[in-house]
Amino acid sequence: MAEAASAESAAPYPKYLDWLRYLSAFLLFTYAASKMLGRQFTLPPEIALRPLLRRHRSEEASHLRSLQVTLERSEPSSLGTGE
Numbered sequence: 553m554a555e556a557a558s559a560e561s562a563a564p565y566p567k568y569l570d571w572l573r574y575l576s577a578f579l580l581f582t583y584a585a586s587k588m589l590g591r592q593f594t595l596p597p598e599i600a601l602r603p604l605l606r607r608h609r610s611e612e613a614s615h616l617r618s619l620q621v622t623l624e625r626s627e628p629s630s631l632g633t634g635e
Contacts, residue, residue, distance in 0.1 A: 586593060594600075
């Protein structure tokens with residue numbers, strides 16, 4: 553009876569989980585290796601400063617307006633003047 557219960561609980565899991573596990577192990581290995589070697593993953597500034605997604609102009613304008621309102625509302629002491 554116990555063997556039947558353990559056979560039911562040992563159902564095979566999807567193959568993509570194996571690949572995710574391998575990818576995670578590889579990324580962890582490369583991260584640890586770079587830390588041990590004292591290297592850092594870097595991108596050229598042209599690529600690093602680009603936005604990930606291109607916004608529509610209307611979305612970008614509304615985002616800039618909301619940032620402007622936020623900056624106008626903030627106090628000068630909270631802007632990091634160092635005092």
